[in-house]
Amino acid sequence: xxxxxxxxxxxxxxxxxxxxxxxxxxxxxxxxxxxxxxxxxxxxxxxxxxxxxxxxxxxxxxxxxxxxxxxxxxxxxxxxxxxxxxxxxxxxxxxxxxxxxxxxxxxxxxxxxxxxxxxxxxxxxxxxxxxxxxxxxxxxxxxxxxxxxxxxxxxxxx
Amino acid sequence: xxxxxxxxxxxxxxxxxxxxxxxxxxxxxxxxxxxxxxxxxxxxxxxxxxxxxxxxxxxxxxxxxxxxxxxxxxxxxxxxxxxxxxxxxxxxxxxxxxxxxxxxxxxxxxxxxxxxxxxxxxxxxxxxxxxxxxxxxxxxxxxxxxxxxxxxxxxxxxxxxxxxxxxxxxxxxxxxxxxxxxxxxxxxxxxxxxxxxxxxxxxxxxxxxxxxxxxxxxxxxxxxxxxxxxxxxxxxxxxxxxxxxxxxxxxxxxxxxxxxxxxxxxxxxxxxxxxxxxxxxxxxxxxxx
Ligand SMILES: Cc1cc2nc3c(=O)[nH]c(=O)nc-3n(C[C@H](O)[C@H](O)[C@H](O)COP(=O)(O)OP(=O)(O)OC[C@H]3O[C@@H](n4cnc5c(N)ncnc54)[C@H](O)[C@@H]3O)c2cc1C
Ligand code: FES
Ligand code: FES
Numbered sequence: 001x002x003x004x005x006x007x008x009x010x011x012x013x014x015x016x017x018x019x020x021x022x023x024x025x026x027x028x029x030x031x032x033x034x035x036x037x038x039x040x041x042x043x044x045x046x047x048x049x050x051x052x053x054x055x056x057x058x059x060x061x062x063x064x065x066x067x068x069x070x071x072x073x074x075x076x077x078x079x080x081x082x083x084x085x086x087x088x089x090x091x092x093x094x095x096x097x098x099x100x101x102x103x104x105x106x107x108x109x110x111x112x113x114x115x116x117x118x119x120x121x122x123x124x125x126x127x128x129x130x131x132x133x134x135x136x137x138x139x140x141x142x143x144x145x146x147x148x149x150x151x152x153x154x155x156x157x158x
Numbered sequence: 159x160x161x162x163x164x165x166x167x168x169x170x171x172x173x174x175x176x177x178x179x180x181x182x183x184x185x186x187x188x189x190x191x192x193x194x195x196x197x198x199x200x201x202x203x204x205x206x207x208x209x210x211x212x213x214x215x216x217x218x219x220x221x222x223x224x225x226x227x228x229x230x231x232x233x234x235x236x237x238x239x240x241x242x243x244x245x246x247x248x249x250x251x252x253x254x255x256x257x258x259x260x261x262x263x264x265x266x267x268x269x270x271x272x273x274x275x276x277x278x279x280x281x282x283x284x285x286x287x288x289x290x291x292x293x294x295x296x297x298x299x300x301x302x303x304x305x306x307x308x309x310x311x312x313x314x315x316x317x318x319x320x321x322x323x324x325x326x327x328x329x330x331x332x333x334x335x336x337x338x339x340x341x342x343x344x345x346x347x348x349x350x351x352x353x354x355x356x357x358x359x360x361x362x363x364x365x366x367x368x369x370x371x372x373x374x375x376x377x378x379x380x381x382x383x384x385x386x387x388x389x390x391x392x393x394x395x396x397x398x399x400x401x402x403x404x405x406x407x408x409x410x411x412x413x414x415x416x417x418x419x420x421x422x423x424x425x426x427x428x429x430x431x432x433x434x435x436x437x438x439x440x441x442x443x444x445x446x447x
Contacts, residue, residue: 024164060264070164135347136259
């Protein structure tokens with residue numbers, strides 16, 4: 001089969017309508033980083049285990065390394081760049097800073113987008129629920145406790 | 159990734175036409191949580207990936223008095239977040255809520271799990287104990303196949319060139335039906351089953367077991383419907399410990415596991431015995447509630 005060089009994709013990223021051409025086999029992760037130029041979303045494992053590449057598509061968190069860019073045509077994508085507003089950091093970002101919930105920071109965008117996906121639908125999750133929800137995000141540095149505390153703090157603050 | 163084309167047909171017929179034309183060199187993508195990992199790993203040489211999620215039939219859920227039918231591309235979360243389904247199809251819910259983590263469940267579905275056909279697929283045995291049927295479309299029309307006959311070997315199944323899974327169908331369970339699935343993994347989540355067991359029971363008016371099924375995961379080249387384990391329960395009281403022991407022993411007997419990095423033959427047989435007894439009891443408990 002002739003592989004068309006590019007697929008035409010119309011999508012919304014962090015509230016901005018965007019239109020671009022992507023190679024049909026390009027992951028959403030690479031589409032976001034290389035084509036949309038948003039490098040906040042990180043690559044860890046490239047096989048769905050680490051969650052560093054987590055973004056939100058139409059209200060659901062997904063591993064963007066396991067989505068094709070072509071699949072988000074007509075969809076609404078939020079990346080970590082979409083969390084802060086003109087008024088300042090998102091409460092989760094603020095809590096991550098205050099609780100020192102990051103060291104190298106590679107996992108952080110994924111944790112933030114994943115945790116926001118939880119708090120958007122369940123504003124007051126208990127610790128067990130937070131840990132279960134974040135099981136698809138790995139962190140090599142912090143040991144998780146500070147991350148969970150930061151999410152609890154953000155939940156309490158909002 | 160090796161370059162491939164992306165096509166997103168709107169009907170089953172169009173999808174089948176692409177699959178038929180390209181044979182091994184085209185594959186459907188449902189959630190992509192197996193497919194994209196495998197494509198990246200060089201397992202296939204693909205000309206085209208066929209996105210089946212634009213086909214309405216593949217992403218819809220129909221639940222009425224005759225039973226449940228959901229499309230092969232329905233993601234896990236749409237099953238377990240549906241309160242109507244979770245009461246009636248508890249075994250399916252157990253599977254949908256333990257495949258991967260939340261990110262995976264946003265995309266992965268039980269249809270993709272079945273088509274991937276790994277012996278350790280957590281979705282397959284629950285489909286079997288809910289008496290699931292695979293609805294398949296291909297160049298010569300549609301056919302139906304009981305889920306227990308779908309897988310033919312590790313990563314292999316009964317789908318012929320140009321065929322695809324359209325949906326999964328289940329008879330409506332009676333009010334005294336219960337089912338459950340559990341796997342053993344060394345972690346709490348995000349791991350591959352060392353062994354898993356699904357069980358279902360239907361109780362008669364006297365509280366005896368009228369029908370029972372036990373299916374085994376990760377202990378053979380395909381998921382196994384352990385008929386002798388089910389038969390050991392039928393006609394017995396749901397509290398008959400000796401019958402439940404016999405079912406566990408029959409299930410362990412039906413298992414034909416291998417030893418690998420995840421577990422040994424002995425450990426896996428032992429797990430099947432323990433999990434069978436546990437799942438039968440849980441299914442009975444659910445049947446009564
Ligand atoms: C991090 C991670 C954790 C995981 N955890 C688990 C787990 O706990 N338990 C488990 O069982 N699995 C697990 N998996 C594997 C995978 O998520 C599941 O098998 C999932 O159910 C696959 O569904 P999918 O919709 O993503 O399938 P896809 O990847 O879209 O498809 C799987 C295969 O089936 C074919 N296919 C898909 N749909 C059709 C169709 N309609 N007709 C014909 N062929 C079709 C595809 O071409 C592909 O070969 C995990 C994967 C990852 C990456
Ligand atoms: S890079 Fe996507 S899950 Fe690790
Ligand atoms: S802060 Fe380094 S991986 Fe989490």
